[in-house]
Amino acid sequence: MYEEQKAIAAEITGLRNLGMMEDAIGMCQKAARQFPNDSFFPKLLGDMYRQGGRFEEAAEEYLKILQLIQPSQFQIFIKAYRKLEQNAPEHFMCWFRDRIMMVLEAEELPEELRKRMNFLLGSEFALDKNFLNTAEQANDDRNRAAVQKEIEKWESIQDISRIEALATYKINQTRESNSKGIDTFLIQRLEKLGRYDLALSLIEKTKKPYTEKLIIVAILRMCRKKADYTFAERVLQIDEKFIESSDFNIQYELVYYFQTANRGEELEKTLRLMRDRSATSSIPIARTLYNFYLSLSKFEEAQSIYEHIRNLEQNQKNEYGQHKKHGTKSRSEVQLESEQFVWQRMKDLVSDQEHNRQMIALRDLLKGFSHELGQPITNIRYAIQLHQRKIKRGKDAPEDLETLLSDILVQTDRLGVLLARFSPVVSPKNEAGTFSVRDCVSRVFGDLETRLHGQNITYRIDGSPEISLQGDQVQFSQVFYNLVLNSMQAVEKDGRIDIGISAPAHNMVTIEFADNGPGIPEEYYQKIFEPFFSTKDPTSGNGGEGLGLYIVWNILKMFNGTIQIDKNFRGGTRFLIQIQQTKGGTQV
Template sequence: MSSFLEDIRELLNSACLSEEFERNLYTLLGSQLAVDKEFLIFAKQAENDINFELIKGKIDIWDATQDIARVEALATIKLNTKRKTNSSRIDALLIQRLEKLKRYDLALALIAKTQKPYQNKLILASMLRICRKKGDYSFAEAELSIDDEFIEKSSFNIQYELVYYFQRKGDDKGLEKTLKLMRSNSATSSIPIARTLYNFYLSLNRFEDAQSIYKHILHLEQNRAPDYEQRNKRRVGITPSRSEEQMESEQAVWQRMKELVSEQEHTRQMIALRDLLKGFSHELGQPITNVRYAVQLYQKKMQKNLDTPEALQDLLSNILLQTNRIGLLLSRFSPIVSPKNESEEFSVRGCAERVLADLETRLRGQNITCEIEGPPDFILSGDQVQFSQVFYNLILNAMQAIGKDGHITVSISVSNDNGLTIVFADDGPGIPEENFQKIFEPFFSTKDPPSGNGGEGLGLYIVWNILKMFGGRIQLDRSYRSGTKFLIQIQQKKEGHRNESGTDY
């Protein structure tokens, strides 16, 4: 092949071929035209990080002259080398250049060829960044175990990419853990990292956290060494310190953004209220209409002297049936509209166990087992009866979905900052993807409402509202394929973070 390419290169250099023919040759052979004996020697040197500076210098020249063919050729040779190499730094450099050239698939193929388990943090960051740019994280998920241990051991650059990963996956738990680690480990002393975290908080509409980290950035800037200030003045001709006018301007912008998001949230709540009232009027209208028609029919019978004790009994029974239906509908709203709201301290696990005990007979009748895991000593403050409805609704929903012979798991865990996570999972048929966006909407249901057992489409809507009252949230794990899994997160109210100097951030 080397001899064959040498002949082709001679023809190309002689300029005896037509432009179209030359173009077709380059298209057909691509990076192979970059390979010659000198290049093969260079590729051999690229198998050891001892030659890193030499290789970097050469790649920099190719980069400057836009010699893409040689970059691709070196990557291709590395992919086909079966010998064990010691070139993780060179590999990371080459992968980054391929990423810059948007040769994403070739870069990922080279990553897969590197030594495992992955130790080079630059390669790990490149892998996640390339997957983000491709809009597909399947490669990273196949190669890595992205769990709590991985997050904790990651460098800032990897954690930065994990923020985007968890946002795309809708994994609030992983996102929260990553942001907290970035804040506690990296942002305490680094202004650029603190600013990055500040931007993340703004993009997530977490304005309280953004304001807190903003104050910390000001504190770091005010305490920079004088020589750093002087170097900056000489370099850019201005002082890096913010003026009072600048700070006031930034605060005004921040406040306006907060107001806009609040207005957006208010609009969203009004739309939800409109949909709720629309559904409620529809559900309530049916039994009322049934009662009206039944009474009108009986009146006509009376006018024609056709009324009988049996007909009256049928009318009264129908009225009782319809009013009972109305009562059941109203009772479904009682957890979120009851003025009682008694506040007490209670164990979350204890609350779940009491609900399970109440439903034990029904679970046994359907041959469904339910397992509760987690510490018994996490205490919430609020209306325990109201919070119990979260477990009632989730378990009843799961029972309806499973039917018979299934398993339900409730896993309760507590984070270091006193946050609560509840993972609720069942092994039922799961929720169809087309319904992902609708399941928390009021009156959305795929079931006919059985008498007394719900089915009106209010269960998850009520769960969502109750958790909001407790400062929590619930989301569906869309990647779960063995049934249905919900993730609940509640953050206990506490004082703001403080660093070693005593400054809030």
């Protein structure tokens, strides 16, 4: 490299080290114009574009390298290509390969360089006129048979780059085409090959509006395989209307989506639709629903579907006159009995697990109680012993007795506060009755109105007042006293609390409780419902014993309910409460 070029390169490097990337790019552009026959500055400029995520501009600079290097310098392009491949998304690299193919087809490069290209980068760049002809045919469904045959041939010989190049060609073209059938086939092949990003890009290009159920299922399925539903959430409006109009194939994917998104209410509705519509007469669909219920630990629902499957099997036998011979059970009966055994075993395991969890919680509770109760008792004992020694020495004074009694009262008050925290759980004065969930929650906020107003915390309660539960209303209200007080301590001031109450299914109540506080650190998710676990200062006078959420958990267990934190919620904390009551327990 000439001295002048070295000096410019050093100055560009200095600007990059100082973080002055735009200045470095500007100087590099100027140098590339000054030395038009040198590949160094296009390579350097492309690298800076790549590092800044400007992939298209990087690709254009790398293509210039091909026009400037000798065959012996081909590794310069190879290194640039490989680095771009590591940083750029898959669909962009397909577009870049397409551009390189066009350069090769134009025969603008020396023959030796073209040979090195094909040898070093593989068959994906060995473009011939057959590909261009197929790409042109792929714009018209009248050529569907020929195009599908060509794609299947590429797949059979593992020439996947041509399939990718064809998809990229269709994504980037601007003219109208009549190729819905070919596009659908190409999307299916890309999904089969695991090229999900490219397939979704082709869907976005060719399938708007998304009305075909086959395409909707493909979008949800590929997002599930990617473990990323960002694309589906962007292009599909997955709301109540969407769920209501779905068929079984869409419902199947929605079950996975709603589990991932922690959308319990929508999950319940989807399962109910699957049960009431799709599984009424189809044994395979009923089996799928049965497996879903098992995976979700919904054992009572699984038992109901199990009986439904047996009825369908019996009806099928009667319809076709298929009777047992020599007492031999059919394959379906053996499978069902096997599944019933697995179901019972899973139920037992979950019951054992829940029992173990309760025993561990009880152990921790007693351990914490021993510590919390032991401290004030120890303080009282030492204070009395000290006063007794003063009496023996004749050094006691009336004011010493007054101090002793005051200290004892302080410690007994501390004991009383601790025991009062458990009164909602252990009180024998429970009075069962039917009450409105919304009215119960509203009364809690009414009681705390002055404190909420003092901290400038607003709240909203959504839900029908007709949604009701059976049980002790006073006990149930303690759930929300604890949750609201927790939120008030987290938000401090100028905050918001939102509560949504719904009944997505018969005998089911769902409650969402959210605030816009700092949120709960992820490492505490598994601990927050344990007794005596707290992130707050226990001496602050604002709680901190670590009992609030433990009491919430226990009270909800009494109502046959569960509570969990929404791990996907951002901008605060959201708890999801679900209460399943026996027949007559929940009214809507």
